[in-house]
Amino acid sequence: MILSELEAVLRSGIIGTDFTLPVREELNSISIPNDLQFLDLHGITLSEASIEVIHEKSIVIHGSRHLDMGLVTISLEFFLINDSPQMTCTVKFQNEWNPSGLSSWLNHSLSLIQASYTLKDVIFIFASVDSSPVPLDISQISPQPANINQGGHLFASLDINGGVFSTIQKFLGNLTPLYFFVPWTPNEFNGPIEAFLPIELPSTGIVRFVNPKVKIDSNNFGVDLQLQLAMQQDVLLLSGGSSVQSDGNVSFEFLLTGVQKPGQTPSESSGWVDPFGFSGFTIQKFGARIEAGNQGTELSVSGEIMLGNEGDSDTIILAAGASFLIGQAPKALMASIREGSDSPEGFPLSRFVEFFTRVPIGNFFLLQQIRIRELSFYIVSDPAGFSPPTEPEKTYYGLAMKASVSLFGVSCFAALEFQQNKGIKIEGELGIIELGEVLRITDHSGTKGPIFIVDTTQSSEVIAEKGYVYLSARVSLFGITQGVLISALEEGFVCVMDFKVSGISDFQLICHLKNKESFEGRARLIFNFAGQKIEISVNGQSVASLDLGLRVIADVTVSLTKQAFSLRLTAGLSLMGLPDISVNLSYNRPINNLSSLPDAVLQSIRQQAKELFHTSFNDPKILIGLAVEGSIQLVRGAGEILKDVYEKSFEEAANIFLNVRLDAEQAAKAFVEVYSINPADLGEKLKNVGYPVETISKVWQRALGKSPDEMIHDIFNLGFPFIDSAIAMKSIEVNPEDFANVIGELTASAEDIVSGLRIMFWNKNDVDERIANKLKNLNRSALDIAQAFKNRVGLDEKKVASALKSAEFIVNDVATALVHVWDNIVPDNMARIFRYCDYDLQSMSKGIQIAADFDLSKRGIPDPDLLLSFNAVGKALKLYYNMDDINTGIESVFKATPERLAVLFHDIGFSDNDIALHARMKWKWDAQKTYDVFTQHLNVNPSSLKNILSNAHFPEDAIKSISVNNVTSTLGRIFSF
Numbered sequence: 005m006i007l008s009e010l011e012a013v014l015r016s017g018i019i020g021t022d023f024t025l026p027v028r029e030e031l032n033s034i035s036i037p038n039d040l041q042f043l044d045l046h047g048i049t050l051s052e053a054s055i056e057v058i059h060e061k062s063i064v065i066h067g068s069r070h071l072d073m074g075l076v077t078i079s080l081e082f083f084l085i086n087d088s089p090q091m092t093c094t095v096k097f098q099n100e101w102n103p104s105g106l107s108s109w110l111n112h113s114l115s116l117i118q119a120s121y122t123l124k125d126v127i128f129i130f131a132s133v134d135s136s137p138v139p140l141d142i143s144q145i146s147p148q149p150a151n152i153n154q155g156g157h158l159f160a161s162l163d164i165n166g167g168v169f170s171t172i173q174k175f176l177g178n179l180t181p182l183y184f185f186v187p188w189t190p191n192e193f194n195g196p197i198e199a200f201l202p203i204e205l206p207s208t209g210i211v212r213f214v215n216p217k218v219k220i221d222s223n224n225f226g227v228d229l230q231l232q233l234a235m236q237q238d239v240l241l242l243s244g245g246s247s248v249q250s251d252g253n254v255s256f257e258f259l260l261t262g263v264q265k266p267g268q269t270p271s272e273s274s275g276w277v278d279p280f281g282f283s284g285f286t287i288q289k290f291g292a293r294i295e296a297g298n299q300g301t302e303l304s305v306s307g308e309i310m311l312g313n314e315g316d317s318d319t320i321i322l323a324a325g326a327s328f329l330i331g332q333a334p335k336a337l338m339a340s341i342r343e344g345s346d347s348p349e350g351f352p353l354s355r356f357v358e359f360f361t362r363v364p365i366g367n368f369f370l371l372q373q374i375r376i377r378e379l380s381f382y383i384v385s386d387p388a389g390f391s392p393p394t395e396p397e398k399t400y401y402g403l404a405m406k407a408s409v410s411l412f413g414v415s416c417f418a419a420l421e422f423q424q425n426k427g428i429k430i431e432g433e434l435g436i437i438e439l440g441e442v443l444r445i446t447d448h449s450g451t452k453g454p455i456f457i458v459d460t461t462q463s464s465e466v467i468a469e470k471g472y473v474y475l476s477a478r479v480s481l482f483g484i485t486q487g488v489l490i491s492a493l494e495e496g497f498v499c500v501m502d503f504k505v506s507g508i509s510d511f512q513l514i515c516h517l518k519n520k521e522s523f524e525g526r527a528r529l530i531f532n533f534a535g536q537k538i539e540i541s542v543n544g545q546s547v548a549s550l551d552l553g554l555r556v557i558a559d560v561t562v563s564l565t566k567q568a569f570s571l572r573l574t575a576g577l578s579l580m581g582l583p584d585i586s587v588n589l590s591y592n593r594p595i596n597n598l599s600s601l602p603d604a605v606l607q608s609i610r611q612q613a614k615e616l617f618h619t620s621f622n623d624p625k626i627l628i629g630l631a632v633e634g635s636i637q638l639v640r641g642a643g644e645i646l647k648d649v650y651e652k653s654f655e656e657a658a659n660i661f662l663n664v665r666l667d668a669e670q671a672a673k674a675f676v677e678v679y680s681i682n683p684a685d686l687g688e689k690l691k692n693v694g695y696p697v698e699t700i701s702k703v704w705q706r707a708l709g710k711s712p713d714e715m716i717h718d719i720f721n722l723g724f725p726f727i728d729s730a731i732a733m734k735s736i737e738v739n740p741e742d743f744a745n746v747i748g749e750l751t752a753s754a755e756d757i758v759s760g761l762r763i764m765f766w767n768k769n770d771v772d773e774r775i776a777n778k779l780k781n782l783n784r785s786a787l788d789i790a791q792a793f794k795n796r797v798g799l800d801e802k803k804v805a806s807a808l809k810s811a812e813f814i815v816n817d818v819a820t821a822l823v824h825v826w827d828n829i830v831p832d833n834m835a836r837i838f839r840y841c842d843y844d845l846q847s848m849s850k851g852i853q854i855a856a857d858f859d860l861s862k863r864g865i866p867d868p869d870l871l872l873s874f875n876a877v878g879k880a881l882k883l884y885y886n887m888d889d890i891n892t893g894i895e896s897v898f899k900a901t902p903e904r905l906a907v908l909f910h911d912i913g914f915s916d917n918d919i920a921l922h923a924r925m926k927w928k929w930d931a932q933k934t935y936d937v938f939t940q941h942l943n944v945n946p947s948s949l950k951n952i953l954s955n956a957h958f959p960e961d962a963i964k965s966i967s968v969n970n971v972t973s974t975l976g977r978i979f980s981f
Contacts (some may be wrong), residue, residue, distance in 0.1 A: 237816025291393030507602030
């Protein structure tokens, strides 16, 4: 739909000075929730209505109406989103209106601060869809929302008086009236409300209050604002406010957010550089919180100071925080010093000493070799923890100390933490230690230094992963690497040890030590038997070899107690179609070297293979199948072995190759060179053996040495089903265009051709249009093509119509095909299909006429005077066209009098005013003619015709001179072109 079409629909709802929202299919996209039906928008009638188009983007209807809450003015603004109508509704109340749900919520919420309120200037706004544009007539709303989301919304001004709010106003100045804009439904309101003051507050001394806003919730009342604090020549920017909780506690909190220097614009969160004129310092963070309640008044402060200048590589950050009840010992203390530029090396201790003493000691070797990344501690006695004002998202518990330093080039990290009622946590980490290419010490992963952790505070899931005690280390010395990963659990220690053994891929032994009494280790071994082969013979002839490589896998279990030692090894070799080989070794005496295991396993495998494989390869399918999957290597070609060793015929060899899926090139070579099959006869022979056409195509192509495009006729001539042949040609990469050109020489059905071309053109964007064009060139009818597209591809009627239009079938053929193939092509559906295909007005009219005639015929309804078809075409055209266009469209398929058209326009829902205007402008009727037709054929009450004719701008003298007697007017017959 376009805006002019929407305008025509809406104008049909204006009768005189009243407007009623039309009940039309075009407006079904406008959804109104059940809880907003008190507005009765779908049945709404506005008095003194007016309509205007705004900037060709929306249509606004203004009017008034009496609701239960009194007289209201209503503005309906309609617009299009994704070509579908949507709307906003703005309701302004003449009398003061306090919605009951909102009133009861405000009464409860403001009782926290013993305050009363008054609501004024209430406006209700409804939007039918998310991200709707803001209605044009609510400019007084401040601040303006960017858009309106779906549902109801309420705007009002709010005056609050008394209680704590009056006390706040004595300090900040007048804060009323406040304005708020909230989502709202008539059923209930649960808050919260964020109300704004539309004017700036006056300055008080060195303090200026900016952007105050009041936040009201069912359990909390607060005032948020920004402060501009003039400190000498600098202006500090702070944000914060105060709040009253439901338990009576009151809190005040402010946070430094920026600084404005002389001659500069305010900067956000860059810190206060050179505070009070002290150079080399920057207060980066500062926050304070005061909480007053039954337990007393608690003060919390925190902040950070940077030593040095922004951008320097050796800045230092000092941080501190504290919390205490006034008159009592601190509840929380914290302090830290850390490197400011995120350098992994940290800052030298000499830098810190120089800054505070101003004594240059840069050459003092010891102080240079001690570098600090972080030193910190905190102690919190409150079980509820401490959240610093500058870090409200973090909570600190118990006692903790942390150090991250570098001593003479070796980095160290240590942390100690006590958490009340939870336990202790200790962490330690060294940096990676490397000495040339000889020694390297890391953690078990090799990516960082050795790690040691003791942690009793973790959840059971974390304990299951790392244990209460965790050690991770790896040492490489002279090319020999040994790693260890130890976890201490409640039932004992778990240790992971790395091993390198000749003849075995590197592996890990997972060990469990329980109560110093028993030890158990388990490992999965992969033997490295590279170059070790087992020869395979059939009938005394060597045919293949099996390279063991990494195929042999074993599970090892080591058990050790004070009294006994046990090592158990179970190895296996499995190949499809062959008996499994299993090796079981057991040692009850300690062994000092695992390198003897590979030789023992290999010897056992060779012996068993000789015994078990003796008869297995009597079946050639097993031999060739293992060769195809790469498990064994043939010493000769597969064809030679089958013919010379197993004495198999061509048919038997072909079946074996088919079953094991031998590569097409090898199969073709065997058939032609070994079995001397004529390449020209190979396709037919393989078909007789039972080969599918796709496999034949690949083998035959290689045997003939032809290009894919040269194989098209050969494949079709084999006589396989059309679809199977198409799939085969796709597999050998036949050019789709060459395939399409050959189709004309075949006697395939339209459905087969559609399926075949679809397979060949599957990755083309215009595949269906190309197929339709090809089939038309092959003299296939639009009906055959439509049926084929529906049955074989499952295309819907819109896409089929589009493809037929692209193939330049005439409109009659397209419409006739659609009504015969689909059962639901009534006139309205035909209009939607042709609209989708972008047919012009005349073509659409013809298509709708064909649909109407076919529908009437199918239902056995006679239409000798064409009136039913005539009306159906007009009704369907009205879905997308205005009256002038419908007039043109109708005249392209029917010959009918203007009188007959006037009746049609009346029957399909056009207003009498619009028909009269059309009659005067299009048909050049005078007032008398219009009067005659309207009273005789449209059954319009003569008493209302004066206004209708006047609205259509007929001359007043012509209206006054109308004769009301002897009205004679005929409708005339309808003819079809």
